[in-house]
Amino acid sequence: VLKESKRAVNSILVDDDDEDEEDVERVSWSGEPVGSISWSVKETASSIRSGSEQSFPKIDTTPSLSKQGSGYSLSSLFKGNLHDLSPEETVRRMQKGRAFSLEKFRSLQDKLLLLDEAVAVYDGNVITAVLIFLKKSLSKEILFRELMARDVALRHYVHYLKEMGEQKLLVELLKALGRTEDMALMHYKEHLNIKDESRRRDFLKSCLSLPFSQDDATHVQDHYTLLERQIIIEASDKKAVAEIFKKFPRKASILNMPIITTLYYSCFYHYGESEGTFSSPSNIRKTFRISEKQYILTALGARAKLKSWFDVDSLFNTKNWLGYTKKRSPIGFHRVVDILHKNSAPVQVLQEYVNLIDNPDLKLGGALKYKCHDIVINTYRDLKDRQQLIVYREKLERDSPEYRKIQELLNNVQIRWKN
């Protein structure tokens, strides 16, 4: 229906395309309406690139602006009055952006009254302003101690330090509060700022001794090990000459990729290497405790991409005690079929795996979708569904082997059809 209506709309004849300009917003090449602000900003940007606007800076001859404006500078005029204001009045003035003075709040008690008043009026802007004042006028030990009992103010302070990038003080604060796990994470986060991979690796190594929760400690250890290995693999693969690297040149470096991406990479470029090498799939699997399911899924993706159907087969082959091979999979075979199909596996390969799907509905669905005729025909035969067989026959080429097979079945008088 949708296709039809699309065709209908597209086929409607319009007299003159130029007229469209009248009722349609004028749009520039980037799709921004001409004259819009976003459009204009782009124009400026492109003119900079072309360098056409470069000229000598003018010398400013006008006197600099008088220092007008805000409450701070005005405060000198009213010093007398402002100093007499109560915490309530001061906070009120701060809320309104009027002149105020914090200088008279010198005793710890006064400072805390001021802070509590700011918290009481819910104004985050004023809370932070008071905290900035306290940061400058109290030692950090005292400030930390007082913040411990004031959760709202504390959270404002932590956020302010984060925004100011005062990492060191923040770590000290969290330590003083006994929030060691938060402190460890905060420190770990710093690695995102380090671009150079060796420095990043060394930094991660220094994180290992931080007081993470037990689980997170394992993850951070993994992070360090991963990057360490990636650096080794990258150094050797950058100049690798093996056939596979020529046939499928690497599109990006493996540095800083997730564990699973690294496993995929290793299944792609280093399949079959012995467990002793860092780049081998088995080594990565073991080092990072990758589940069987996850391993099979990743290896399947990589080997199917390379169309190594033999490798795909051996992933699922298991031998029983009599020595017979049998296919077994920790992921549903319908998923396996999906992945094989996405990598354009030939019908013979697909057919084998469609046959392994447990669920009869999924199996028939897969067989229909991927045109595994034999499976479709056998399934209908087993269901004794004559009507479906007739319908399916019509979809096949006349005199093809499948067509003839259906024909034979339909002529078989021994089958007791249900319809």
Added chain:
Amino acid sequence: MAAWRDAPELPDFSLLKRLARDQLIFLLEQLPGKKDLFIDADLMSPLDRIANVTILKQHEVDKLYKVELKPIVSSSDQLCFLIRPRIQTVKWISDLVNADKVAGRFRRYKIIFTPQKFYACETVLEEQGVYGDVTTDEWNFYILPLDDDILSLELPEFFRDNFLEGDQRWVTTAGSALHLLQSVYGSFSKVYGIGRCAKMVYESWRELMEEGEQRTRQPEFAKVFLVDRDVDFVTPLCSQVVYEGLVDDLFRIKCGSVEFGPDVTSSDKSIKVMLNSQDKVFSEIRNEHFSNVFGFLSQKAKNLQTAYDKRRGMDIQQMKAFVSDELKGLKQEHRLLSLHIGASESMMKKKTKQDFQELLKTEHSLLEGFEIRECITYIEEHINRQVSMIDSLRLLCLLSITENGLLSKDYRSLKAQYLQSYGIKHLLTFANLRQLGLLEEQQAGETLTVMESKVGKLVNDKTVGKLTDAFSSLAKKSNFRALSKRLALVPKSGEEYDLRVPRDMAYVFSGAYIPLSCKLIEQVLERDGWTGLEEVTRMLNGQEFAVTEARNKTDAQRIVLVMFLGGCTFSEISALRFLGKERGCRFIVVTTAITNSARLLEALLDNHA
């Protein structure tokens, strides 16, 4: 309950745009002479909605630049910065000023903070030694009307700042926004709300009210409902399936406008389209479940063909009349129709895939509390396959909220697999999600709740109530399952749901779930307060309130303002529009920003230090 009547007229919000524009012009005039203007990236679209380059040029703005926190190339003697009050941006400006000083270059600098300035920003100017060299101003552009019934503060950072960081810097902003609405459109008679932030916003607004002069004019809307985003995290985490929501999920609507790429326009260029009630095609499909949209569009296409066909056999006079009266409208409709058909087609391609169907099935099972083991297996495979990092996270959060946290062994295993698939740095993401209560490991004490519900069947209700009280103090829990039962959010499965004739708000999620936020609003309006909802509010951790301001019964009683603190989804807006139609009233949504699952979760990532 009010009998169905014609929906009341909505107030004219374009006035808000005019006010904002006039103030901006006034501020620009404070810096006479030619100047270059630097605009924060996320202010460009909002600014585009209220002014254009011509207006800026008229007030001697020479060149426009986007703030990129990089060295600038400007030869102007006067630099004006139009920015959000962020420390990082102010640091960048201070660096520019100091660099100019070193180079012996004199310029004038002005920062216009919007919607307001913060002391922390001014302190940066002071500390960097440029206070006084730079003058500052405030542009109180609190509200951008995105549509007839959607007003946005355009502050996506509200969500993270308030709920994750616990920074209340935007509380007074939200209060001021309400105060602005009140002073332009008249006072409100009733205010309801739920949530910690909602309470603070109300207080902040009340203070402003007490100071300001009382307006006596007829109010244009009389009821206000304030709701915190963390009251209902389930709704924004669900996949959206009404047209407007789906467009937002797939193409990201930005400030009421969307950019359709070449796959939609079937040409080599992208087209930006405004999506609002002015678009006649869009306004008819925006609230529809996407399975209905295609039928509607093809009918529309047929009608259009018929209208065009009228030309055949016309004489010259008739043709002239046709061209002048109808053709323009038809062409406009034609253009919009092709775009929406293109968009629907691209949606169908993505959304009818097996993957999406399975995803929806899993979401619905989670909402229903059905076959949880299968859901976990599905999520695990989703993670293992390394498909969409955000979708995996979304499903994990839905699982956690609906199940009151994950069993310890599930939590550990899923987290480990997630980190393997998407990067170990997501440790930080998990810490944030845990802090917010979006993704948690069940604590030893909490397993008692399972027992408690079993015991509940044996012992009388009072005892259970006491037990529950004791446990609810242990941790902030979502209680989704119990809430869902109490408020009938999830219709009984197995019942047919005709999406073309929706019977309740559940249609916005294919009949599987009524948005909790909207259900609360419905219940409170129906009861004119929280009476009878005590159990519900207890499960939502309290913080509810209802205040009567004045008593004036006018038609305005049928216009309800709903303010979402921390963001609102298009699905919720559609649900409220449906509710309004049912009850003969209109809802106006005020939100800190439009959100969806991706925006909500992206705000909680720590990708950069």
